[in-house]
Amino acid sequence: MAHLLSTSCSLNIASSSKLHSKQLHQGSTVLPSSLTLQTSKSPIKRLVLQGKKSQRFCTVHATTLPISQEAKTQTSSGSPQTSNEPSEPKRVMVIGGDGYCGWATALHLSNKNHEVAIVDSLVRRLFDHQLGLDSLTPISSIHNRIRRWKSLTGKTIQLYIGDICDFEFLSETFKSFEPDAVVHFGEQRSAPYSMIDRSRAVFTQNNNVIGTLNVLFAI
Structure with missing residues (x-):
């Protein structure tokens, strides 16, 4: 995970599964547009997942961010931004x-x-x-x-x-x-x-x- 730059996966929603298909179209209650997870295998990385919804497929893109960029601010669109400000002298x-x-x-x-x-x-x-x-x-x-x-x-x-x-x-x-x-x-x-x-x-x-x-x- 420490060397992961990007990856993607596709989830095929069967046409007969009307309930899951309906939930996928309802928005972020099932799959948020973006979320951040702390990975247990890589203590120096954070995993950021961004999801895109389509009619019958769900594509997830993953990128890793250093812990030093942990401080985040939210833009108006809700996408995370990182801060690289140096720490104060101790x-x-x-x-x-x-x-x-x-x-x-x-x-x-x-x-x-x-x-x-x-x-x-x-x-x-x-x-x-x-x-x-x-x-x-x-x-x-x-x-x-x-x-x-x-x-x-x-x-x-x-x-x-x-x-x-x-x-x-x-x-x-x-x-x-x-x-x-x-x-x-x-x-x-x-x-x-x-x-x-x-x-x-x-x-x-x-x-x-x-x-x-x-x-x-x-x-």
Whole structure:
């Protein structure tokens, strides 16, 4: 259904079926001129059906519309129109914004003119230092990356450095930035790291469970 552009089908009304034929000629009570259905197989599409009535045939044309065009206005003829107006900028907090996924998400949102704040303890860099590891791709500090982003785009990304397991820090950060939305990447996601020894297993459980609970209560 996600790739459906258009389709049609014909319904042949037998001449002996006077009741159905009569209903078809009565108008939109049986078959409206157009209707919109939410399809269960394609969460990113809406199915718009338009019907045309003839004496003995009913032709249905179907087209798909993106959910982004969900807002509709009705014209005088009753046909739907779509609105492509951009959404208003939001204040978005990206927890774990110094990480691989978090940094890319922060840049994407900032580029879309949203006001972005990164919250990170920078502990991922500490892991590499403790284990004597270096990234195959050199990664600048979060401060340098934010400065570089501003020099390239003129857009500012706010930075809050702290541990989300510290609820006092997290709640104060929420009060300071007042986000409209939160993207949570602030978890220790490495299974091999969590199995090195007991202390790292405990850290992973505490960070991921308590940290996420703190985020929920801060919201």
